[in-house]
Amino acid sequence: MQVEFVAVGAEPTNGTALAVFAFEGGTLSAPAAALDSALGGALSRAVAAGRFKGSKGQSLELLAPQGVEASRVLLIGLGPEADLNGAAVESGAASAYAAAKLSGATELLIRHPQCPTNPAARAAKAAFGARLASYRFDRYRTTEKADKKPSITTVKVAVEDAAAAQAAYAPLAALGDAIVFSRDLVSEPANILYPAEYARRAKELESLGLKVEVLGEDDMAKLGMGSLLGVGQGSRRESQLVVMQWLGAADPASQPIAFVGKGVTFDTGGISIKPADGMEDMKWDMGGSAAVIGLMHALAGRKAKVNAIGVLGLVENMPDGNAQRPGDIVTSMSGQTIEVINTDAEGRLVLADALWYTQDRFKPQFMVDLATLTGAIIIALGKDYAGLYANDDALADKLLAASKAENELLWRMPLPAAYEKQIESLAADMKNVGGRPGGSITAALFLQKYVAGLPWAHLDIAGVAWRQPSSDPTIPEGAAGFGVRLLNRLVADNYEG
Ligand code: BES
Ligand code: MN
Numbered sequence: 001m002q003v004e005f006v007a008v009g010a011e012p013t014n015g016t017a018l019a020v021f022a023f024e025g026g027t028l029s030a031p032a033a034a035l036d037s038a039l040g041g042a043l044s045r046a047v048a049a050g051r052f053k054g055s056k057g058q059s060l061e062l063l064a065p066q067g068v069e070a071s072r073v074l075l076i077g078l079g080p081e082a083d084l085n086g087a088a089v090e091s092g093a094a095s096a097y098a099a100a101k102l103s104g105a106t107e108l109l110i111r112h113p114q115c116p117t118n119p120a121a122r123a124a125k126a127a128f129g130a131r132l133a134s135y136r137f138d139r140y141r142t143t144e145k146a147d148k149k150p151s152i153t154t155v156k157v158a159v160e161d162a163a164a165a166q167a168a169y170a171p172l173a174a175l176g177d178a179i180v181f182s183r184d185l186v187s188e189p190a191n192i193l194y195p196a197e198y199a200r201r202a203k204e205l206e207s208l209g210l211k212v213e214v215l216g217e218d219d220m221a222k223l224g225m226g227s228l229l230g231v232g233q234g235s236r237r238e239s240q241l242v243v244m245q246w247l248g249a250a251d252p253a254s255q256p257i258a259f260v261g262k263g264v265t266f267d268t269g270g271i272s273i274k275p276a277d278g279m280e281d282m283k284w285d286m287g288g289s290a291a292v293i294g295l296m297h298a299l300a301g302r303k304a305k306v307n308a309i310g311v312l313g314l315v316e317n318m319p320d321g322n323a324q325r326p327g328d329i330v331t332s333m334s335g336q337t338i339e340v341i342n343t344d345a346e347g348r349l350v351l352a353d354a355l356w357y358t359q360d361r362f363k364p365q366f367m368v369d370l371a372t373l374t375g376a377i378i379i380a381l382g383k384d385y386a387g388l389y390a391n392d393d394a395l396a397d398k399l400l401a402a403s404k405a406e407n408e409l410l411w412r413m414p415l416p417a418a419y420e421k422q423i424e425s426l427a428a429d430m431k432n433v434g435g436r437p438g439g440s441i442t443a444a445l446f447l448q449k450y451v452a453g454l455p456w457a458h459l460d461i462a463g464v465a466w467r468q469p470s471s472d473p474t475i476p477e478g479a480a481g482f483g484v485r486l487l488n489r490l491v492a493d494n495y496e497g
């Protein structure tokens with residue numbers, strides 16, 4: 001799908017779905033009101049005749065309207081006029097795309113309410129919303145009925161200064177590419193995307209100017225990563241640690257910031273095997289690492305002025321004659337020993353070594369890890385909020401601000417030292433599970449033992465990495481690419497220049 005910026009006066013053709021907007025209460029925005037007069041009042045009559053209230057995401061459709069050269073007119077709700085901003089328009093444009101995509105129209109022309117102060121920025125947001133809404137993972141479809149295929153090939157956004165809007169869109173286009181890259185990885189099945197293939201795709205990003213190293217099992221064994229290696233030892237696929245560097249700061253030797261992701265390309269649970277029902281979901285147990293690689297893609301794509309490290313811990317968790325057993329004791333790179341009570345609590349075992357390696361080698365300003373870590377966070381927060389844990393209030397506040405700005409929701413959770421009792425082991429320094437109470441919290445407390453005196457935050461994204469159904473028009477059903485926008489914003493607002 002192509003995105004273009006066109007003049008405010010640009011006219012639709014007979015293959016066009018023409019989108020205009022209304023506010024809560026049904027008030028038409030200026031472009032909608034102008035269209036309404038051209039249509040002889042058909043839009044306002046349609047509003048009066050139905051239940052369209054202009055609420056966020058609502059839509060109303062006029063087919064083959066008289067008075068304008070368009071196959072259909074879409075009226076999209078933006079919510080309260082007082083809340084009108086770039087984010088509302090982004091979401092509205094996404095809803096417009098969703099309403100038009102299977103209609104047969106080949107072009108979507110968006111006439112959004114122009115921003116009086118920064119029209120280029122708002123038009124760019126409209127284009128971004130439509131772009132995100134158009135994401136689709138269809139590389140394995142060989143037959144599909146014509147009327148099930150999206151028909152929109154071009155999205156046009158009307159704006160006074162098209163060149164200025166195009167320039168404002170450039171960084172969002174880079175971010176969009178990164179989100180699509182991340183969503184594709186999350187969507188890939190585990191027979192295609194196993195650790196070595198994932199590492200190969202990471203390596204390809206060197207073309208963007210990233211430095212990418214891949215450590216195999218021998219390298220990791222030399223480093224003493226017994227915790228990560230134990231998880232992968234039941235798999236035919238070799239475990240990998242991918243280390244990505246984006247050195248965009250004026251001084252390439254200045255202290256970096258670091259991001260670490262759980263990349264379990266498939267999680268059967270191992271010997272503590274999961275039930276069959278829904279196990280296919282565990283192809284997206286690498287969503288944390290997909291956020292990290294997506295961030296690195298975005299930083300390189302927009303040449304961010306920052307030094308950033310991205311580390312991906314890539315393993316497949318399988319039952320096998322060589323798999324680790326419940327009760328096994330492994331030694332992590334930090335030297336701390338772990339009694340593996342449940343082989344399905346594998347994400348924390350991967351992150352323990354990936355976190356330790358990252359701080360040991362790079363001495364970063366801070367570390368943020370992301371992981372589809374626990375079912376318990378879904379019980380606690382549901383499917384819209386990721387859990388945020390942090391040992392540092394300033395870092396937590398920056399993440400919460402970025403979360404708000406990008407509408408990737410976070411809720412801060414506690415790290416009570418008293419709960420560490422739950423992961424005490426009789427035989428080793430700790431065990432890898434703490435029982436059902438506070439399951440996401442004890443997982444975070446486990447990770448904290450692999451952080452030595454630097455600001456750290458952990459995002460448990462098990463509930464938000466995959467949306468089915470989706471409540472957000474910028475995220476079609478399936479892989480969300482959660483975290484890319486959030487982290488990109490964290491960096492842009494706090495660590496560049
Ligand atoms: N990958 C899962 C967590 C998960 C569950 C992600 C549902 C997405 C959706 C993780 O490795 C896991 O299995 N966690 C266990 C931990 C338990 C054994 C302590 C869980 O949450 O049940
Ligand atoms: Mn598991």
Ligand code: ZN
Pocket residue numbers: 264267285344346347372373
């Ligand atoms: Zn897992």
